[in-house]
Amino acid sequence: xxxxRRWRNVCALLFxxxxxxAALFIVIQTPEAAIAYSVAAGVAxxxxxxxxxxxxxxxxxxxxxxxxxxxxxITSSNSTNEKTREETVxxxxxxxLGNKVYRWGRDGVGGTRLREIKLGRKRVWLTFGTKNSMxxxxxxxxxxNRQDVLEITQRLWRETGIQADISDWSSVNGNPSTLNxx
Numbered sequence: 001x002x003x004x005r006r007w008r009n010v011c012a013l014l015f016x017x018x019x020x021x022a023a024l025f026i027v028i029q030t031p032e033a034a035i036a037y038s039v040a041a042g043v044a045x046x047x048x049x050x051x052x053x054x055x056x057x058x059x060x061x062x063x064x065x066x067x068x069x070x071x072x073x074i075t076s077s078n079s080t081n082e083k084t085r086e087e088t089v090x091x092x093x094x095x096x097l098g099n100k101v102y103r104w105g106r107d108g109v110g111g112t113r114l115r116e117i118k119l120g121r122k123r124v125w126l127t128f129g130t131k132n133s134m135x136x137x138x139x140x141x142x143x144x145n146r147q148d149v150l151e152i153t154q155r156l157w158r159e160t161g162i163q164a165d166i167s168d169w170s171s172v173n174g175n176p177s178t179l180n181x182x
Contacts, residue, residue, distance in 0.1 A: 001055070001058045001059070001062060001087070001096065001099070003098070003099040004051060004054050004055045004058050004099050004101075005055055007051050008048065008051035008052055008054075008055050011044055011047040011048035011051050012048050014040075014044040014047075014048075015041055015044035015045050015048050018037050018038075018040040018041035018044055019037075019041045021033075021037040022034050022037035022038045022040075022041055025037060054101055057093070057094065057101045057103055058096050058101050060091070060093050060094075061089055061091040061093050061094050061095070061096045061101065062089055062091070062096060064091045064092050064093055065089045065090065065091050066090050066091055066092065066152065066155050066156060066159060066160075067090055067124075067141065067152055068087075068088060068089040068090065069088045069090075069124075069139045069140060069141055069142070070087070070088075070140075088137070088139055090124075090126065090139070092104075092159040092160060094106075094112075095126065095128070095137065097137065102128060102135075104128070104160070111130065112128060112129060112130060113128060113129070113130070114126065114127075114128045114160055114162050115127045115128055115129065115134065115162075116162065116165070117156055117160075117162050117163075117164040117165065118164065118165045118166075118167065119141075119149065119152070119153060119164045119165070119166045119167070120166075120167050120168045121167075121168035122140060122141070122142075122168075123138055123139060123140055123141060124138075124139045124141045125137070125138050125139075126139070149166065152164075153166060
């Protein structure tokens with residue numbers, strides 16, 4: 001989120017500088033330079049609005065987090081490449097992977113949706129995307145006890161509507177069927 005905030009501030013600075021230079025060239029009656037700096041200010045404004053919206057979405061995700069992890073491995077259905085990111089936050093509204101924001105259900109019926117959640121002993125796998133492009137994120141969660149697993153799966157189900165598939169917890173104290181809150 002720091003990177004998103006930094007880019008928003010850079011865009012705001014570029015916008016202010018270009019507006020000031022455009023005004024200066026209007027005052028000294030140099031129309032070509034005034035037009036060029038006005039166009040540059042328009043581009044900077046579009047970038048500023050985009051970054052501001054991205055920062056708003058990232059703040060919404062961070063403020064409504066279900067859980068967060070220090071790192072993630074990302075794989076995509078379109079390619080075989082794997083990417084590693086840091087500062088991963090899972091929220092009711094989406095996923096923040098470093099400086100990349102994925103929002104659930106924002107773009108209507110064809111938009112990005114959370115499709116599947118699998119919770120293992122050491123990892124959480126989130127599958128999300130559109131019908132044409134799916135991505136899977138693997139998170140090292142560090143959850144150590146059964147009660148925390150129950151709380152997180154209940155919260156995921158309540159806030160996202162997706163039931164987490166729990167595996168590798170059958171040897172934890174108690175009945176394994178109590179882990180699926182269906």
